Amino acid sequence: xxxxxxxxxxxxxxxxAILGAALATILSGMGSAKGVGIVGxxxxxxxIEDPSKFGKxxxxxxxxxxxGIYGFVTALMIVIKIGLFSGNVxxxxxxxxxxxxxxxxxxxxxxxxxxxxQGRVAAAGISLITKRPGELGKAITSAALVETYAIFALLVSxxxxxxx
Numbered sequence: 206x207x208x209x210x211x212x213x214x215x216x217x218x219x220x221x222a223i224l225g226a227a228l229a230t231i232l233s234g235m236g237s238a239k240g241v242g243i244v245g246x247x248x249x250x251x252x253i254e255d256p257s258k259f260g261k262x263x264x265x266x267x268x269x270x271x272x273g274i275y276g277f278v279t280a281l282m283i284v285i286k287i288g289l290f291s292g293n294v295x296x297x298x299x300x301x302x303x304x305x306x307x308x309x310x311x312x313x314x315x316x317x318x319x320x321x322x323q324g325r326v327a328a329a330g331i332s333l334i335t336k337r338p339g340e341l342g343k344a345i346t347s348a349a350l351v352e353t354y355a356i357f358a359l360l361v362s363x364x365x366x367x368x369x
Contacts, residue, residue, distance in 0.1 A: 219294060221302030222287050225309030226280035229362065233276025233316030240269025240324025247328035251335045261334050261341050265327040268348045272312075272320035275359040279312045282366045301369075308365040315358035323351040 206214075248262035283305050287295045297305075330344025 216299065218297030218299045218302030219287060221299065222283055222297055222305035223289070225302075225306035225313075226283040228306075228313040229276040229279040229283070229309040229316075230273075231276075232313040233320065234273040236317035236320030237270045237273030240272070240320035240322075240327070241266055243321070243324035244269060244327045244331060247331035251331050254335070258334060258338060261338065262331060264341070265330050265334075265344060265348060268327050268345070268352065269320045269324040271352060272316035272323070272355045275355055276312050276316045279309055279359065279362045279366065282363060283309060286366060286369055305366065305369065308362050308369075310362075311358040312355075312362040316355055319351055319355040319358070323348050323355075326351055 244262075244266040248259075248266055251258055251262060284290060286305070287297060327344070327348040330341075330348055333340050333344045
């Protein structure tokens with residue numbers, strides 16, 4: 206097999222679509238893991254002093270995990286669209302594969318960065334409720350504002366996939 210034949214067999218439309226699904230899951234999942242970890246570190250420090258605030262810290266710690274879910278949902282929609290679960294895998298053109306790969310990039314990239322940023326905002330919220338336990342609503346609101354951009358990215362990724 207020549208190098209050209211190898212490239213042609215690897216870079217099919219179907220493989221590009223699968224790559225898009227993988228990137229949506231991997232990148233947004235990495236961001237979520239990092240964001241949840243950032244909040245977890247801050248929460249652990251707070252819980253050393255006051256274990257009764259565990260419930261409040263869990264709410265903030267869970268928030269950055271949503272981007273990973275958004276990436277997974279996008280990937281799931283792509284693999285369903287191309288028939289990967291049904292066993293009838295579509296033979297996509299390279300252009301169709303690139304379309305689905307491009308559709309996955311908003312949630313892959315924005316999901317990665319917004320989860321980390323949301324983790325930092327939520328960690329600051331942990332600091333807030335350490336000193337002022339009654340301010341949980343403000344801490345959640347601040348972290349949820351970062352979520353808005355992940356939701357926009359989810360929509361920008363899902364709409365092209367849905368209408369494919």
